[in-house]
Amino acid sequence: MALTDDQFDALLTRIDENNLALKAVVKTLNKMFNVLEYTGLLNSKLFNGIAQKAQYDALVAQYGQAQINTWIAEVQTTFKPIIVDALVAFDNSYIDIFLSEGVYGDVSASTPIAKNNLEYFFNKNGSLINVTPGSVTLTKRDGSSLVGGEHEIRLNFVLTGTVIGVENVEIRFKENEVFNGVGNAGEINQTTGRIFLYVQ
DSSP, X not given: OOOOHHHHHHHHHHHOTXXXXXXXXXXXXXXXXXXXXXXXXXXXXGOOOHHHXXXXXXXXXXXXXXXXXXHHHHHGGGOOOOEEEEEEOTTSSEEEEEEEEEEBSSTTSOSOOOGGGEEEEEEOTTOOOEEOTTOOEEEOTTSOOOOSOEEEEEEEOOEESOOOSOOEEEEEEOTXXXXXXXXXXXXXXXXXOOEEOOOO
């Protein structure tokens, strides 16, 4: 669970709202670690180096992992799903989307996210590529069907034409259509940004 600045602020009130030094450290950690499903386990894909892990370990050493987890659990109802990262396949056949937590296609967390819950834009920028009609699907990263609660999903597609390096894809949440396990909707400003395709 990657924490936004607002979520960190809520967490810090459980720690010591007057501890400005700690607040600065935790603010920095916002872009450096990911707490998985509120357990406090670290997602190595989101680490930028040894120094960041040392900072987090120091925080755990000071307060204890159990206490950190407790504070996170106390503010988890304020969390909203966010797009953490996205990577395009070398053959331009899919884009993997990494999310801050498991997501669903309804507020009750009973159905998986579907492609219709997302907006996706294929920007040709003057090139001749096209997306094959009906080829866009949403799956797990291993290609199997989504069941709900995935924090890594894959947008599959088939292109025709030759990529020349100007083409890009952007994927965004639709408003009130992507939810986490406690029913909070991801905001419409959540986007992968423009992901440029590989020249073939």
